[in-house]
Amino acid sequence: xxxxxxxxxxxxxxxCGTCRTVCTLYPERKAEISxxxxxxxxxxxxxxxxxxxxxxxxxxxxxxxxxxxxxRACPNQVLVEEILMKGRxxxxxxxxxxxxxxxLFGKVxxxxxxxxxxxxxxxAAQKLFAKKIPTGSGLHYRFPEAFGLAGxxxxxxxxxxxxxxxxPGEAAAGDVILFVGCVFDHVFPRVGRASYESMKASGKxxxxxxxxxxCGLPAMVSGDRESSLRCAEENVRRLRAAExxxxxxxxxxxxxMFKRNLFSLVPEKHPLREDAVxxxxxxxxxxxxxxESGVVSRLPDPPEGxxxxxxxxxxxxxxxxxxxxxAEAREVLEGAVGSGFAEMKGADLCCGYGGTFxxxxxDTSARIGENKVSLAAGGGTRVISTACSGxxxxxxxMAARTDPSLEIVHIAELVAGALSRR
Amino acid sequence: xxxxxxxxxREIYGERLKTSLEDRICxxxxxxxxxxxxxxxxxxxxxxxxxxxxxxxxxxxxPVVPRGAGSGFSGGSLPVRGxxxxxxxxxxxxxxxxxxxxxxxxxxxxxxxxLKEEVxxxxxxYPPDPASLKFCTIGGNLAECAGGMCAVKYGVTRxxxxxxxxxxxxxxxxxxxxxxxxxxVGYDLTRMLVGSEGTLGIIxxxxxxxxxxxxxxxxxxAFFPTNEKGAKAVAGIVEERITPCAMxxxxxxxxxxxxxxxxxxxxxxxxxxLLIEVDGQEASVAxxxxxxxxxxxxxGALEVRRxxxxxxxxxxxxxxxxxxxxxxxxxxxxxxxxxxxPRSRLAEMFAFLSGLAERKNLxxxxxxxxxxxxxxxxxxxxxxxxxxxxxxxxxxxEVFRKTVELGGTISGEHGxxxxxxxxxxxxxxPLGVSVMKRLKSCFDPNGILNPGKIFLEEAAVRR
Numbered sequence: 001x002x003x004x005x006x007x008x009x010x011x012x013x014x015x016c017g018t019c020r021t022v023c024t025l026y027p028e029r030k031a032e033i034s035x036x037x038x039x040x041x042x043x044x045x046x047x048x049x050x051x052x053x054x055x056x057x058x059x060x061x062x063x064x065x066x067x068x069x070x071x072r073a074c075p076n077q078v079l080v081e082e083i084l085m086k087g088r089x090x091x092x093x094x095x096x097x098x099x100x101x102x103x104l105f106g107k108v109x110x111x112x113x114x115x116x117x118x119x120x121x122x123x124a125a126q127k128l129f130a131k132k133i134p135t136g137s138g139l140h141y142r143f144p145e146a147f148g149l150a151g152x153x154x155x156x157x158x159x160x161x162x163x164x165x166x167x168p169g170e171a172a173a174g175d176v177i178l179f180v181g182c183v184f185d186h187v188f189p190r191v192g193r194a195s196y197e198s199m200k201a202s203g204k205x206x207x208x209x210x211x212x213x214x215c216g217l218p219a220m221v222s223g224d225r226e227s228s229l230r231c232a233e234e235n236v237r238r239l240r241a242a243e244x245x246x247x248x249x250x251x252x253x254x255x256x257m258f259k260r261n262l263f264s265l266v267p268e269k270h271p272l273r274e275d276a277v278x279x280x281x282x283x284x285x286x287x288x289x290x291x292e293s294g295v296v297s298r299l300p301d302p303p304e305g306x307x308x309x310x311x312x313x314x315x316x317x318x319x320x321x322x323x324x325x326x327a328e329a330r331e332v333l334e335g336a337v338g339s340g341f342a343e344m345k346g347a348d349l350c351c352g353y354g355g356t357f358x359x360x361x362x363d364t365s366a367r368i369g370e371n372k373v374s375l376a377a378g379g380g381t382r383v384i385s386t387a388c389s390g391x392x393x394x395x396x397x398m399a400a401r402t403d404p405s406l407e408i409v410h411i412a413e414l415v416a417g418a419l420s421r422r
Numbered sequence: 423x424x425x426x427x428x429x430x431x432r433e434i435y436g437e438r439l440k441t442s443l444e445d446r447i448c449x450x451x452x453x454x455x456x457x458x459x460x461x462x463x464x465x466x467x468x469x470x471x472x473x474x475x476x477x478x479x480x481x482x483x484x485p486v487v488p489r490g491a492g493s494g495f496s497g498g499s500l501p502v503r504g505x506x507x508x509x510x511x512x513x514x515x516x517x518x519x520x521x522x523x524x525x526x527x528x529x530x531x532x533x534x535x536x537l538k539e540e541v542x543x544x545x546x547x548y549p550p551d552p553a554s555l556k557f558c559t560i561g562g563n564l565a566e567c568a569g570g571m572c573a574v575k576y577g578v579t580r581x582x583x584x585x586x587x588x589x590x591x592x593x594x595x596x597x598x599x600x601x602x603x604x605x606x607v608g609y610d611l612t613r614m615l616v617g618s619e620g621t622l623g624i625i626x627x628x629x630x631x632x633x634x635x636x637x638x639x640x641x642x643x644a645f646f647p648t649n650e651k652g653a654k655a656v657a658g659i660v661e662e663r664i665t666p667c668a669m670x671x672x673x674x675x676x677x678x679x680x681x682x683x684x685x686x687x688x689x690x691x692x693x694x695x696l697l698i699e700v701d702g703q704e705a706s707v708a709x710x711x712x713x714x715x716x717x718x719x720x721x722g723a724l725e726v727r728r729x730x731x732x733x734x735x736x737x738x739x740x741x742x743x744x745x746x747x748x749x750x751x752x753x754x755x756x757x758x759x760x761x762x763x764p765r766s767r768l769a770e771m772f773a774f775l776s777g778l779a780e781r782k783n784l785x786x787x788x789x790x791x792x793x794x795x796x797x798x799x800x801x802x803x804x805x806x807x808x809x810x811x812x813x814x815x816x817x818x819x820e821v822f823r824k825t826v827e828l829g830g831t832i833s834g835e836h837g838x839x840x841x842x843x844x845x846x847x848x849x850x851x852p853l854g855v856s857v858m859k860r861l862k863s864c865f866d867p868n869g870i871l872n873p874g875k876i877f878l879e880e881a882a883v884r885r
Contacts, residue, residue: 011754015451017493021533021556030465030512031440031448032492038448041457045447052443060444075747 003047006086010047012078013040019070019080024350025063028364033060036070036080043087058091058223063361065354065368066221067317081322082264085220092223101219105227109182109214110234116161119186123157132156152362153400154393161185162192163210171196174205176289177244179258181251182214183389184410191392194416195250195286201419202293209247211238215254220261222356229265233272236262239282240275247279250286250412252319252388253355258283259323285319286387286412287328296331299418302338311337311414312344312381314372314395316388320348329387329411336411336418345379346372353394369398373406383407385414423461423504427482431462431506434474438465438512449507452492452499453554454841455755460487460501465512469587469595469626472508476624477593479505479870487872488620490530490562493554495758496839498566498619502874508624510561516540517627524632525584525601530561530625534568537630547635549576552835553746561625567617569835571668574793575701578835580616582631588615588623591866601629614861619837620872622865639667639701640711641735643727644718645692649673649776652694653769655721656792659698660765662717664710668699669793670742673772675779676789679748686741689724696792697742699735742789749787755805757814761821762796763830771797774824782813796834822848838876846878 019036020026032038042057051057061084071080097105108114126141141154162185171178178199184191192208199206216231235258239247249255258280266276290296313329320326326348333341352358352368373395376384384395384406392408399406432439440446440463450457461484466472479486485505492499501507514531521544528537534555538548551570552558558568564586569578585599599605599612615623646652652671659666672680674693681688688695696718700710711728718726729735749756763771772788775797779786790798799821801814822832822845832849833842847855859877862869 012750014453014750014756015455015492016453017491017554017557020491021535030514031445032509033445033448037451041447041451042444045443050443050447056442056444076750077747 006043006083006090007047009079009083009086010040010044012076013037014076015041016075018073018075022069022073024065024067024069024352024368025364028367029063034063036074036078039064039087040078040080040083043083046087046091054091054095058088058095061088061091062356065317065350065352065357067350067354068322069317069350072321085223085261085264088221088223089225090223097222097224101222101224102227105219105222105224106230109216109219109227110231111213112163112211115182115186115214116164119157119161123159126154126157152366153397155187155396157187158189160189162189162196163208165189165193166208166210171206171208174207175245176202176204176206177239177242177247178206178208179212179215179247179249179254179283180208181249181254181389183393184250188389188392188410191250191410191412194410194412195248198290198295198412198415198419199248199286199293201295201298202289204293207242207244209239209242215257216265217253217257217261218355220257220265225265232257232262232265232276236266236272236276236279239279244282246289247283248286248289249283250387250410252285252316252323252325253390255283255285256318256322285323285325285328287332288325290332290415291328295415296335299335299415300421302336302340302418303421304339307337307340307382309339309342309380310382311340312342312376312384313347313411314344314351314376314384314386314391315348316386316391317350319388332411332415333385336414342381344376344381344384346375349375351391351394351398353390355390358394365394366398366401369394370402373398373402377403377406381406383409385409385411387411423484423506427478427484428462430478430482431464431475434471434478435464435466438467440464449489449492449509450501452494452497454495454497454500454839456497456500456840458500458502459504460507461504462506463509464506465509467512469589472589472624472626473593473595475506475508476589476591476870480591480593480868483868484870485873486624486870488561488565488624490559490565491533491554491557493558494562494566494839495760495836496566496833496841498837498839498872498875499562500840502840510559513626514559519544519546519632521546523601524634526630526632527601528560528628528630530559530564530628532560534558534560534563541632542635545635546632548582548630548632550579550582560628560630564616564625564628565618565620566837567835569791569794569796571670571791573791573796573835574669575665575667580613583612583616583628584631585629586612586615586625587627588625590623591868591871595626596623599629603631617837619839619875621862621875622871624871636667636701638704638707638730639699639735640707640728640730641738642698642711642714642718643738643741644696644698644723645689645725646694646696646721646723647691649694649772650769651722652696653772653792655696655718655723656768657766658717658721659714662713664700664713666698666710666714666793667701668697668791670697670790671695671768671792672697672742672745672789674776675785675787676745676749679752679787680741680744682748682751686744691724695741697738745787745789749800749802752785752787753802753804755803757801757803757818758836759799759801759818759821759832760790760796760834760836761799761825761830761832762794762834763825763828765792765795767828767830768792768795768797771824771828775799775821778817778820782817784810784813784817786817791834794834795830819845840875843876843878846876
C-alpha cells in the first residue's frame with residue numbers, strides 16, 4: 001500500500017469534530033486520541049515522518065471498535081474504517097505482527113482443517129481450566145483471572161462443528177450457498193444448523209460452503225493484509241467456480257468482508273478483481289434471503305400472547321449500520337415471533353466487542369457491553385436476537401456477567417423454531 | 423518545557439497529564455486545519471487544578487491554552503506558542519437546572535446539545551445553536567461567544583450568561599456576574615470574559631439563563647430566481663413585524679452545490695433558497711407562517727414549501743444541512759469567513775461577492791444566517807495552487823473591507839483567533855486595539871493565557 005493512497009483518504013478529514021458525537025469509545029476515554037479525528041492526525045503525522053513511537057501509534061489505532069459510527073456521521077464521508085485498517089497494516093509492516101497472530105491468521109484461519117484442530121484443542125483446554133456456569137443461552141465456561149482472560153465467559157465448545165456434523169453428500173450442491181462463518185460452524189453449530197434448516201424452507205437446494213477459508217476480517221483489522229488476502233483469494237476462487245446464484249451469510253461481519261473490505265484487498269486492476277465483483281454481487285445477509293425467498297410468508301402464525309414484547313433485535317454495527325440491513329431482520333422477526341418482537345432499548349448501540357478490541361481491553365469492552373445489555377433488560381427485553389457472530393459472543397458474555405437469565409440468540413434460531421411448529 | 427515544569431504539572435494531574443508525541447498531536451489542531459504542537463496536555467477536573475496550573479505557569483512562564491472540543495474556525499484553541507493545553511472535556515457536569523429561577527449551572531466541558539436536551543426535558547430552552555452544537559462545549563461557546571441560526575430571534579451565547587467563575591491569568595479565581603436576571607454592580611466582567619477567546623481567563627463554571635421552550639414551530643422553504651429577490655424577501659419578512667427563529671439564505675453558488683449531490687427536486691430556475699422557521703404558540707405560529715409565505719410570494723418566490731410536523735420540517739432542513747458536505751466537492755480546502763452586514767445591505771453584499779468571485783477567478787460559496795445579516799463566505803480552493811491561494815487571501819481582505827464599509831463586522835460568531843488577527847484593526851481602529859491590550863494586561867499581566875491570539879503583532883503565522 002502506498003502512502004499516497006492513504007494520504008488521499010486522510011486528506012478528506014476537515015477536523016470538524018463530528019466524530020466525537022457518535023464514537024462508542026469516546027465516553028469511556030474522554031480523550032481526543034480515541035476518536036477518528038485524532039487517529040487520522042496520528043496517521044498523517046506518521047506519513048510525514050513525525051512518528052515518535054510506532055508502538056504507541058499502533059496502540060492508538062488498535063484502540064477502536066471499528067463500529068463505523070463516525071464514518072456514517074461524517075459530513076465529509078471520510079472512510080475511517082479503511083484508513084484505520086490501512087494504517088494498522090502500515091504500522092504492522094514496520095513493527096511486525098505478533099507471532100501468535102501470524103500463526104492464527106496465516107495458518108489456522110485460511111484452512112478448514114486447521115480450524116477444526118484448533119477447536120478440538122480449545123475445547124480440551126476449556127474443560128481442563130475453566131469453570132462451568134449455566135446461563136439462559138446454555139452452558140458457558142468462566143475462565144479464571146490468572147489466564148489473562150479476566151474472568152470472561154465463553155460458550156462451551158462443541159465436540160463437533162456444524163459442517164463436520166453434515167452427512168456425506170448432504171447440502172453438497174445447490175444454487176444457493178450458505179457461508180456459515182467460523183463462529184457459527186465451530187462455536188455455535190446450532191446457529192449454522194438453524195440457518196441451513198430455515199433456508200431449506202425456501203424450497204431451493206442449499207449448498208453449505210464446506211471449503212471456506214475464514215472471511216479474513218480478523219486478520220484485516222489486525223493489520224495482517226497478507227493473511228487476509230490469502231483468505232479472500234481462496235474464497236473468491238472457490239465461490240466463483242461454484243457458480244452459485246446467491247451466497248448467504250448468517251454473520252454480518254463476514255458479509256461486510258465480502259461486500260466491502262474485499263475491494264480494499266483486491267483493488268481495480270488486481271487479477272482477481274473481476275471474480276471478486278462477481279462473487280460480491282451475489283452475497284447477501286440471511287434476513288434478506290429469508291424474506292425474498294418467501295420463507296417468512298410460509299411461516300405458521302406466531303402464537304398469540306407469548307413473550308409479548310420480550311424479544312428484541314440488536315443491530316450489529318456492520319450489518320445494520322454499514323450495510324444498512326436493519327429493517328430486513330426486523331421484518332423476519334415479526335414474521336417469526338409476531339407480537340413477541342418489540343424494538344429494544346438501545347438497539348443500535350455497539351455491543352463493545354470489536355473483535356481484537358475485546359482481547360486487548362476486556363474491561364472497557366465489558367463496560368460498553370454491560371451497559372448495552374442492562375439497558376435492554378431494563379426496557380423489558382428478555383431475549384436479544386441478532387445476526388453477527390461477534391455480537392453473539394459478546395452479548396452472551398455480558399448477559400452472563402449481568403443477568404444470566406437473558407437469552408441471546410441468532411434470528412435464524414427463531415425462524416427455525418417457528419418452522420418447527422408447522 | 424523543562425523536566426521540572428513537567429514534573430510540577432504531574433504533581434497536579436498525575437496520569438491526567440499527557441506528554442507523549444501521540445497525545446500531543448491529538449491536541450494540535452482544530453477545525454481551521456492548522457496544527458501547532460503543545461508541550462503537554464492536561465485534563466483538569468476542577469477549578470482548583472486550573473488555578474494551580476496557571477499559578478505555576480506564572481512562576482515558570484509557560485503558555486496555558488484552554489480547549490473545549492477543538493471545533494473552532496478561528497484557531498482559538500490552537501497552542502501557537504506551545505505550552506500546556508487544558509482540555510476541559512472532563513469537566514462536563516451539569517451542576518443544576520433551576521426550574522423556578524430558570525437558571526442552569528454548568529461546567530465548561532458540557533456539550534451544548536447535552537445541555538439543550540437536558541433543559542428541554544424540563545420544558546425549558548437554552549437557545550444558542552452553533553452548527554457544531556452536537557460536539558462543541560459550553561466553555562468554547564462562551565470563550566468565542568458562539569452564535570447560530572436562532573440568533574435572529576434569540577440572540578447569541580452572550581445573551582444567556584448571567585455569571586461566571588474563571589481563573590484569571592494571575593491564577594486568581596474570580597466570580598463574576600449574578601444568578602438573577604438583573605444585576606448592575608460594577609463593571610460587567612462577565613461580558614468581558616465572554617468572547618475573550620481564553621485570553622483573559624479560563625472559565626471553570628457558568629451560570630446560564632434559560633427561557634420557556636416554545637410550544638410549536640413551522641418551517642418554510644422558498645425558492646427565488648435571484649439572490650436579490652431572496653435578500654429582498656428577508657427584508658420584507660422583517661417589515662411584516664415577524665421575527666423568525668431562523669432565516670437561512672443559500673445563494674446561487676450554494677444551491678448549485680447541493681443540486682449536484684442530492685435530488686431535492688428544486689425548481690429549475692432556482693437561484694436562491696430561503697429557509698424560514700417561526701416558533702411560539704401554536705396559533706401565532708400558523709398566522710406568522712401565513713404572513714411569511716405571503717411575503718415570499720410577493721417578492722417573487724418560484725415556489726414555497728411549508729411543514730409544521732417534525733418529519734416534514736426535517737425534510738425541508740435537509741437542503742440546508744446538505745450544504746456543508748456538498749461544498750467540499752467544489753474544492754477540498756475551505757477558507758470560511760463569517761461576516762455580518764446590516765440586513766438591508768445583504769443584496770448589495772451578495773452582488774459584491776459574485777462580482778468578486780468572477781474578478782478573482784475563484785469559487786466562492788455563500789450561505790448563512792440571513793436573518794441577522796451573517797453570511798458564511800466560503801472561498802473554496804484546491805490548496806495546491808500558490809497563485810490561487812494568493813488570490814483567495816486578497817479576496818478575503820476585499821470582503822472584509824466591503825463589510826466594514828457597509829457598516830458590518832468581520833466576524834459574527836467565529837472569533838478572531840489567529841485567522842482574523844491581521845484584519846481586526848480595520849474594524850475597531852488603533853485605539854480600540856490599544857484599549858483591548860490594556861485590558862488584557864490587567865487580567866493577564868504575564869501573557870500566560872492563550873498567547874498569540876487576537877492581536878496582530880503576537881499572531882502566529884501559518885505553519
